[in-house]
Amino acid sequence: MASTSNSNLDTSTDEKVASSESESALETARRQLYHAAAHLDIDSNIVERLKYPKKVHEVTVPIKRDDGTVEVFTGYRAQHDSVRGPHKGGLRYHPEVTRDECVGLGMWMTWKCAVMDLPFGGAKGGVAVNPKELSSAEKERLTRRFAQELRDVIGPNHDIPAPDMGTDPQTMAWLMDAYSMQEGETTPGVVTGKPPVIGGSEGREEAPGRSVAIITQLVCEYYDRPLDETTVAIQGYGSVGANAARLLDDWGATIVAISDVNGAMYDPEGIDTASVPSHDEEPEAVTKYADNVISNDELLTLDVDVLIPAALGNVLTKENAEAVAADLVVEGANGPTTSTADSILAERDVAVIPDILANAGGVTVSYFEWLQDINRRAWSLERVNDELETEMQAAWRAIKTEFEQRDVTWRDAAYIVALSRIAEAHEARGLWP
Structure with missing residues (x-):
């Protein structure tokens, strides 16, 4: 021992x-970037670019509660880097979700995808909400409205969300359905971590x-x-x-x-x-x-x-x-x-x-799911x-x-x-x- x-x-x-x-997640991600760069002979300008996200989207997400009142939540989607492929990363529902947290976690996703040599860049997002205080119907309304607010910045060749803290396969199913209804065609590749019956992956x-x-x-x-x-x-x-x-x-x-x-x-x-x-x-x-x-x-x-x-x-x-x-x-x-x-x-x-x-393994099998969705062919x-x-x-x-x-x-x-x-x-x- x-x-x-x-x-x-x-x-x-x-x-x-x-x-x-x-x-913070952002401080950690930047520190790890500097630490790795110190071991490599790479252009300092590339390190400078990687310190910052490509874009951060902040939206308001109003929903009608079961008692008829309207409550407004704040949602984020931080897209860090897409040099190797579409953005990829989870969506979380948690009361402490912040802009900087999403930026930092999005940077981590960039590193993780590159470690696994996947053709993705990093992203992360979420809504500052306690999901335990939402009924199932309220959570569905929140997800569908959030999907609408992010519709123009996500997509199977642009940014592919996945489950994270406070979200699950059902959440991804609602998000995929909301996106597909607006696009006018079923688009399973817009998210991963869905139930297998609608294009999710086994395992x-x-x-x-x-x-x-x-x-x-x-x-x-x-x-x-x-x-x-x-x-x-x-x-x-x-x-x-x-x-x-x-x-x-x-x-x-x-x-x-x-x-x-x-x-x-x-x-x-x-x-x-x-x-x-x-x-x-x-x-x-x-x-x-x-x-x-x-x-x-x-x-x-x-x-x-x-x-x-x-x-x-x-x-x-x-x-x-x-x-x-x-x-x-x-x-x-x-x-x-x-x-x-x-x-x-x-x-x-x-x-x-x-x-x-x-x-x-999570993002790797998400990549497999994305491939299955694009090719419309499920794997065992x-x-x-x-x-x-x-x-x-x-x-x-x-x-x-x-x-x-x-x-x-x-x-x-x-x-x-x-x-x-x-x-x-x-x-x-x-x-x-």
Whole structure:
């Protein structure tokens, strides 16, 4: 296990550790851009262009509530870069959605698509609303009006939204229908993450968790750790965490801890992950099935081989990074490690596999869905999973090459791969006019 030192970590609460050094998504994305650029001989003018989004659309979204009143929400769509292809990224419904958050997350999507060598650029959007306070009918009206407001700036060859926090396949179905009604033809390729019955892809919802499991397997092989001798703790048992846990369990790893918002199930002998419902199957059920419950904070510092934070951002911080006992961290969530924690873990030789690689299964299968929609030909689940594994292995090899040749961290290696591809495309296309 990785060496540890004394820490002031408070394990008395199941809430995520507050990060005094946390930064905004935009600040993080720009810092990572500068960091990768420092390792590369690229035109500084390209870096300057990539600091900013191509466009940011801000709209008002009025809807009639069920009680007859009208309420107005604010929506955003930030389109960062399209040098390699159409913009691609999620739409989220959350009360804290802001312009800068969408810009920063859109930049992350640019890096993620480039890491996976997908012909997309990054985008992100959403509405500042608490979806839990909306009825299903209100959420549908919100989505259809938002689709109308964005109609001129999205499309299958321009910008393709997908589900994100607070949205789901049904949300994408409403958005696709609203767009199609205005266009006068069914246009399934305008969004991904739809139900398969209307052009969605098999395996899309499971894809981020599957990619986390694939990358965990590959990194364990790299460090000569047989999966059947590997212990794993996973924070979060939603779509990402549960799918990763069940696959790794099937492949021979010992899953010793899983968690939801109420706490973590811990069994050093191993958990039968198939017997514990995921959040989608039964919300907040993990602790109901547990004989031994620990806090989410304690899970992060368990003496295991692999730690997979797959729930919230900013959970590994300067307050708890010294106490992380795992040798390998595979980021299932977006941004679970703060910059200070990242530096501490690197100093302690804890390998951190970044989110832009590990959970890229979602955007990769979204790409497959887009291809299926364009060609009007559905793929089997077996083909989707086989193609995903091929793409994840190719991305892993590219990052591994940079990691070994440049003697950098895995995160730096991933951003170097991404920025190299984006810069090459910008150099080839030039600046118009």
